[in-house]
Amino acid sequence: MIIAIDGPSGAGKSTVAKAAAKKLGFNCLDTGAMYRAIAWYALEHGLALDDEAALGEVASTKEISFGHVEGDPAPRRVFIDGVEVTDAIRTAQVDRAVSSASVHPAVREALVDQQRRIGRAGDYVVEGRDIGTVVFPEAPVKVFLTATDEERAMRRVRQNEQRGVGSVDFEEVLADLRRRDEADSSRAASPLVAAEDAVKLDSTGFTADEIIDRIVALADEARSR
Ligand code: DC
Numbered sequence: 001m002i003i004a005i006d007g008p009s010g011a012g013k014s015t016v017a018k019a020a021a022k023k024l025g026f027n028c029l030d031t032g033a034m035y036r037a038i039a040w041y042a043l044e045h046g047l048a049l050d051d052e053a054a055l056g057e058v059a060s061t062k063e064i065s066f067g068h069v070e071g072d073p074a075p076r077r078v079f080i081d082g083v084e085v086t087d088a089i090r091t092a093q094v095d096r097a098v099s100s101a102s103v104h105p106a107v108r109e110a111l112v113d114q115q116r117r118i119g120r121a122g123d124y125v126v127e128g129r130d131i132g133t134v135v136f137p138e139a140p141v142k143v144f145l146t147a148t149d150e151e152r153a154m155r156r157v158r159q160n161e162q163r164g165v166g167s168v169d170f171e172e173v174l175a176d177l178r179r180r181d182e183a184d185s186s187r188a189a190s191p192l193v194a195a196e197d198a199v200k201l202d203s204t205g206f207t208a209d210e211i212i213d214r215i216v217a218l219a220d221e222a223r224s225r
Pocket of ligand 1: 010031099102127
């Protein structure tokens with residue numbers, strides 16, 4: 001069974017996806033990490049971010065895979081073409097490049113293929129922007145998670161502080177997040193929109209646990225249907 005969690009940057013998708021997956025005994029797939037891996041690869045190999053053919057070739061030939069750190073059930077380690085990029089894909093440089101890399105239909109089609117292959121292998125909580133609309137439109141549970149811009153920026157700053165990578169300047173993070181929201185929502189291919197049948201949850205003012213419990217309840221309901 002697939003549980004699709006979509007929404008803008010910093011809405012808390014990763015936190016709740018990982019925790020809900022753990023409670024349900026599901027796997028977890030972070031599709032944003034896959035777009036980040038393509039952006040990282042382009043920067044590392046000097047490929048122009050607007051070169052759709054080159055980036056599409058990368059997305060269709062370089063395998064993106066995930067690995068576990070001991071004691072953590074969520075697959076936190078990310079590899080592209082065998083190279084570990086777990087931290088490298090979280091830098092401010094990749095934050096700035098990723099919207100440009102993910103705009104190309106050729107990149108999206110190749111990554112959607114990889115995502116479907118991974119997700120069909122078992123029970124997954126899949127988080128991203130187009131999971132309920134494009135990747136798994138048949139998912140029995142779809143959640144569209146939002147929060148105010150300021151709340152999302154604050155969370156991203158805290159996350160970057162904990163990870164020790166990325167910007168910890170609130171204004172810079174807020175501006176980048178708004179720029180990415182705009183780019184993600186206005187692009188022609190698979191823009192960020194809620195699926196018609198998605199349950200919309202605004203996480204502002206709610207604890208992560210409250211949102212996680214709601215998602216687990218939706219999954220239980222779907223399982224008993
Ligand atoms: O969730 P995130 O911030 O790590 O995602 C990074 C970028 O990838 C984000 O700017 C939009 C893009 N993305 C996408 O276009 N489609 C997805 N399914 C997931 C992420």
